[in-house]
Amino acid sequence: MIEKELEFRSTSLAQQLFGPQERYLRFLEKRLGIEIHSRGTSVYIVSNEQEKVEIACKFLVQMYETLREGVLLQSSDYDYGLTYLENYPGADLKKMFKEKFFKISPKKTLAPKTLCQKEYLDAINTKEVVFAIGPAGTGKTYLAVAMAVSFLLQKKIKRLILTRPALEAGEKLGFLPGDILEKVNPYLRPLYDALHDMLDFGKVQEMMDAGVIEVAPLAFMRGRTLNRSFIILDEAQNTTPEQMKMFLTRLGYGSRAIITGDITQIDLPKKEHSGLIQAEKVLKGIEGIKFVYFSKKDVIRHRLVGEIIEAYERFESEIS
Numbered sequence: 306m307i308e309k310e311l312e313f314r315s316t317s318l319a320q321q322l323f324g325p326q327e328r329y330l331r332f333l334e335k336r337l338g339i340e341i342h343s344r345g346t347s348v349y350i351v352s353n354e355q356e357k358v359e360i361a362c363k364f365l366v367q368m369y370e371t372l373r374e375g376v377l378l379q380s381s382d383y384d385y386g387l388t389y390l391e392n393y394p395g396a397d398l399k400k401m402f403k404e405k406f407f408k409i410s411p412k413k414t415l416a417p418k419t420l421c422q423k424e425y426l427d428a429i430n431t432k433e434v435v436f437a438i439g440p441a442g443t444g445k446t447y448l449a450v451a452m453a454v455s456f457l458l459q460k461k462i463k464r465l466i467l468t469r470p471a472l473e474a475g476e477k478l479g480f481l482p483g484d485i486l487e488k489v490n491p492y493l494r495p496l497y498d499a500l501h502d503m504l505d506f507g508k509v510q511e512m513m514d515a516g517v518i519e520v521a522p523l524a525f526m527r528g529r530t531l532n533r534s535f536i537i538l539d540e541a542q543n544t545t546p547e548q549m550k551m552f553l554t555r556l557g558y559g560s561r562a563i564i565t566g567d568i569t570q571i572d573l574p575k576k577e578h579s580g581l582i583q584a585e586k587v588l589k590g591i592e593g594i595k596f597v598y599f600s601k602k603d604v605i606r607h608r609l610v611g612e613i614i615e616a617y618e619r620f621e622s623e624i625s
Contacts, residue, residue, distance in 0.1 A: 367398035439599025450499035532557035541566035549580025
């Protein structure tokens with residue numbers, strides 16, 4: 306057996322590191338399959354695998370240094386940090402956590418909660434076109450809107466455009482009562498919800514009245530060239546190949562496009578092919594375009610959401 310002792314100078318920081326009733330030490334034991342014993346501000350790590358001892362030591366030391374820098378860590382950050390370190394053994398967790406927080410607006414500070422969310426935010430910062438594909442509850446749309454607001458407030462762009470196919474109405478909205486906003490609002494409500502979480506209601510309305518923020522059905526993108534804009538296409542699995550091509554070719558100078566969708570939730574008529582699936586095949590490998598794939602492990606709404614998704618997947622596999 307291999308045993309390693311770590312001693313931490315600060316009693317208060319050691320208590321934060323260990324967690325209430327040593328919750329985080331028990332978490333580390335379970336995840337790595339090791340034994341951890343504590344005495345005062347010291348811990349003793351025991352395992353018959355050298356690699357696991359090294360990971361545990363590196364993790365505890367780096368998390369302690371992060372706490373010393375005054376970074377407030379949530380319980381989810383321990384899971385996030387360990388997963389990150391396991392995937393990237395040379396990672397600097399202190400640097401990562403200090404850079405993790407994005408100031409979106411006076412109302413909102415954002416932090417990715419999974420490795421995939423961090424990859425997604427990094428992609429949005431560095432690529433012109435980003436596809437985010439995965440199940441509901443993974444933050445695809447919410448994070449895209451958050452970054453768009455950040456870009457807008459930093460004046461990196463002039464306009465924020467949020468769009469999605471109004472599939473239920475077949476994008477032929479004339480038969481619905483009311484003006485155009487009343488017709489499309491039911492289909493665009495999730496985008497409004499994310500937007501209002503970033504900015505005060507009055508500010509959103511002011512920007513919409515000035516044309517700085519535009520929320521519209523996908524059909525309204527046809528024939529336009531959008532310069533210095535941040536364009537988000539939500540529910541992209543319900544676009545046809547023609548609609549997807551039309552949307553992508555709207556991209557103008559200084560613009561970014563984020564396309565989100567879940568290819569397991571396609572509501573198109575059976576004869577129609579999904580533009581998102583086709584784009585995935587056609588556009589891979591093009592510089593400036595990034596595909597980010599979320600999984601049920603990235604679902605963050607509530608632990609039950611992940612379990613519900615798994616239950617439905619098991620049920621569907623049994624009846625297929």
